[in-house]
Amino acid sequence: MHILIVGAGAVGLTYGLAFHKAGARVSYLVKPAHVAGLKDGVTMLRHNLLLPGLTEERFVDFNLFDDVSSTPVEEFDQIWLTVPSDALSDDWLGVLRDGLADDAAVIGLQPGPKDDARLRSFFGDQLVKGVIGFLAYQYPLPGQANPKGRSGIAYLLPPQAGGLGPTDHSAAHAAKDMLAKGGLDISLSDNLAEQYGRVSALSLTNMAGLELAGWSFRGFRTNKNKGRALAKAAAVEALALVDHQFDLPHNEKRDSRLASLGPLVSLVAPLVPSIRLEPYLAFHFGKVSAQTRSVLRDYVALAREANMPSSAIQELLSALEALDETA
Numbered sequence: 001m002h003i004l005i006v007g008a009g010a011v012g013l014t015y016g017l018a019f020h021k022a023g024a025r026v027s028y029l030v031k032p033a034h035v036a037g038l039k040d041g042v043t044m045l046r047h048n049l050l051l052p053g054l055t056e057e058r059f060v061d062f063n064l065f066d067d068v069s070s071t072p073v074e075e076f077d078q079i080w081l082t083v084p085s086d087a088l089s090d091d092w093l094g095v096l097r098d099g100l101a102d103d104a105a106v107i108g109l110q111p112g113p114k115d116d117a118r119l120r121s122f123f124g125d126q127l128v129k130g131v132i133g134f135l136a137y138q139y140p141l142p143g144q145a146n147p148k149g150r151s152g153i154a155y156l157l158p159p160q161a162g163g164l165g166p167t168d169h170s171a172a173h174a175a176k177d178m179l180a181k182g183g184l185d186i187s188l189s190d191n192l193a194e195q196y197g198r199v200s201a202l203s204l205t206n207m208a209g210l211e212l213a214g215w216s217f218r219g220f221r222t223n224k225n226k227g228r229a230l231a232k233a234a235a236v237e238a239l240a241l242v243d244h245q246f247d248l249p250h251n252e253k254r255d256s257r258l259a260s261l262g263p264l265v266s267l268v269a270p271l272v273p274s275i276r277l278e279p280y281l282a283f284h285f286g287k288v289s290a291q292t293r294s295v296l297r298d299y300v301a302l303a304r305e306a307n308m309p310s311s312a313i314q315e316l317l318s319a320l321e322a323l324d325e326t327a
Contacts, residue, residue, distance in 0.1 A: 001178060004029060004065075004076040006096075008038055010136035011109070012082035014155045017044050017059045018182030027063040027076070035066050043152030045139050047275060054139075054154060068092040073099030078107060078171055080130070081119070084291035085112040085298075088119070097122045105171030107164065111200040112295040113245060113302055116193055128172050131196045133162030133186065141279045156275055161185055165192035194246045198258075201238035204295050206231045206262045207285050208316050211292075212323065215282035217266035228262060230319060233312030234296075235259035241302050241310075293320055 001024040005012045008028040016026045030038065041060030048055075065071040073079070073096055081088070088110065100106070100123070108119040109130040120127050139154035140146040164172040167188045176186055189195065209231025213219035220228050239255040242248070269277045285292060296317040303310030 001077045004079045006081050007083040010153045013042055013153050014136040018179045018184035022178040022181035024178055029065045029071055032066040035064055045152050045154040047156040068095045074101050078105050080107045082109055084288045085110040085115050086290045086294040093122045112298045114298045128169050129165050129192045131163045137280055137284055141283050160187055163187045163189050163192050165189045197242040201242050202235050205235040205238055208292055208320055212319055215278055220266050221263045230316045231262055232259045234316040237310055237312050238299050241299055244306050
């Protein structure tokens with residue numbers, strides 16, 4: 001199997017390492033500015049789930065392309081899009097579509113409520129929905145103690161590290177089998193878009209609230225800068241929009257209970273022993289802050305199309321944009 005991964009951030013490199021371990025050929029399509037930092041390989045650092053410490057290895061056996069127009073798209077069995085939602089561009093998506101082999105597949109991992117429809121307009125039935133279920137980041141995090149002087153890409157793989165769907169797509173099965181051989185276990189589901197839509201509605205609104213609280217779990221629980229209150233109200237609206245989008249039965253009481261879980265999660269999250277989640281979330285979601293804002297705008301657009309409320313989402317977005325202006 002020959003895999004092209006668009007984007008060589010922490011997520012793309014973690015997928016690539018698993019494919020490589022399983023015997024696949026791995027290539028990356030990146031911006032020219034990133035080639036120099038990748039051409040000699042990358043140090044990968046795996047967390048144990050329940051114990052401190054990192055297992056180190058080098059990932060060097062991959063090809064690099066820095067121009068989509070000169071990338072041999074027709075040679076690839078699968079193309080994994082690991083860039084954020086706001087990086088999806090009609091120009092390079094069109095080049096991929098035009099070069100894609102008839103029996104190839106494109107895996108879209110973007111979380112926005114309009115991303116799947118946009119990607120399907122390019123790739124049709126060749127599109128497979130993917131969900132990221134692991135943590136990966138540049139190590140060490142800013143301000144993190146580093147007594148052994150290590151640096152590279154750290155990653156943490158839970159027992160179920162994401163998913164693919166639908167289950168009747170041969171590419172989903174092929175990818176699942178290859179990734180499992182490489183140590184990255186995922187599940188298959190026919191309802192992945194709906195399931196992930198609800199998870200994304202909850203997680204992204206709460207990440208926005210946490211950002212308003214200065215990436216402090218304690219600040220979030222004490223409603224610093226109204227982050228918790230805004231996140232809860234926005235989550236309720238976003239969950240209702242997801243239900244409408246997928247024609248799911250809407251349960252306002254259930255959604256309100258789910259939207260109230262943010263403080264509890266923030267209390268339990270620091271108990272994970274292998275990683276400090278506050279600096280991780282600050283670093284990761286700080287890097288993809290444009291995606292968070294883009295997804296919130298998509299929710300607002302969906303609400304307008306469906307004539308549904310989105311005042312809390314708009315207020316949350318405005319608070320983030322005000323934060324950007326003072327940064």
